[in-house]
Amino acid sequence: MITIYHLSSSRSERIVWLMEELGLEYRLELFQREPNGAAPQPMKAIHALGKAPIIRDGDTVLAESGAIVDYIVHRHADGRLAVQPNAPAYGRYIYWLHFAEGSLMSLMLIALVLSRVPEARDSPVRARVLDRMTQMLSFVDSELAGGPYFAGADFTAADIMMTFPFTTMRHFLDYDLGPYTNILAYLESIESRPAYLKAMALAGPKKKNDAA
Numbered sequence: 001m002i003t004i005y006h007l008s009s010s011r012s013e014r015i016v017w018l019m020e021e022l023g024l025e026y027r028l029e030l031f032q033r034e035p036n037g038a039a040p041q042p043m044k045a046i047h048a049l050g051k052a053p054i055i056r057d058g059d060t061v062l063a064e065s066g067a068i069v070d071y072i073v074h075r076h077a078d079g080r081l082a083v084q085p086n087a088p089a090y091g092r093y094i095y096w097l098h099f100a101e102g103s104l105m106s107l108m109l110i111a112l113v114l115s116r117v118p119e120a121r122d123s124p125v126r127a128r129v130l131d132r133m134t135q136m137l138s139f140v141d142s143e144l145a146g147g148p149y150f151a152g153a154d155f156t157a158a159d160i161m162m163t164f165p166f167t168t169m170r171h172f173l174d175y176d177l178g179p180y181t182n183i184l185a186y187l188e189s190i191e192s193r194p195a196y197l198k199a200m201a202l203a204g205p206k207k208k209n210d211a212a
C-alpha cells in the first residue's frame with residue numbers, strides 16, 4: 001500500500017486528493033511544519049530534501065508532486081485520470097500537468113519571497129513580478145473559458161496539479177482572484193467534488209500563514 005507523507009498545509013494534499021479520486025487505499029502519515037514553516041527533520045530521513053509530498057511504495061520512495069501524480073496514475077490506476085498520448089487532449093493535459101509547478105508555482109514562490117522582504121515592497125523587481133502574475137492569471141483564466149477542465153471535457157490529474165496554486169497557496173500568498181471569473185467558477189466546481197472535500201478534510205490547510 002502507498003504511504004503518503006503529508007506536511008500540514010502543503011502540496012501533499014494533491015496526492016491525498018488523487019488517491020481519493022482514484023478510490024485507492026493509502027496510509028497517511030502527518031507531519032507538522034516547524035515554527036518557521038519548514039518541514040521537520042524526520043522528513044529528511046525519508047527523502048534527502050525532506051519536502052512534501054513524499055510517497056513510499058514498496059522499495060520506491062518518490063518526491064515531487066507532478067512525478068508522484070504521474071507515477072500513481074500509470075503504475076496503480078491503468079492511466080485513469082491521465083490522457084493517453086494518442087488522444088486529442090493529450091497536449092493540453094501534459095501542458096497543464098507541468099505548468100502547475102514549472103511556471104505557475106515558481107512565479108508564485110518568487111512573489112511570496114518578495115512579499116516577505118520589506119525592502120522589496122516598492123522595488124521595480126516586485127512590480128515586474130506582480131505584472132507577470134497578472135499576465136499569468138489572465139492567461140489561465142482565458143484558457144479555462146472553453147473548460148470545464150484544464151484538459152477540456154474531462155477531469156484529469158492536471159486539475160489536481162493546477163488547483164493548489166488557487167486554493168491552499170493563497171493561505172501563504174495573498175492575491176486577488178476576483179477579476180478571474182473563469183478560475184472562480186472552476187474552483188466552485190472543484191469544491192463540489194466529494195473526493196476533494198474528503199481530501200481537504202483529511203489533509204487540507206488548517207490555518208493561514210505557514211511558510212510554503
Ligand SMILES: N[C@@H](CCC(=O)N[C@@H](CS)C(=O)NCC(=O)O)C(=O)O
Nearest residue numbers: 010011038039051052053064065212
Ligand atoms: N516542486 C515540489 C515542491 C516541494 C515543496 O517545496 N514542498 C513544500 C510544501 S508545499 C515544502 O516541503 N516546504 C517545506 C520546506 O521546504 O522545508 C513539488 O511539487 O513537490
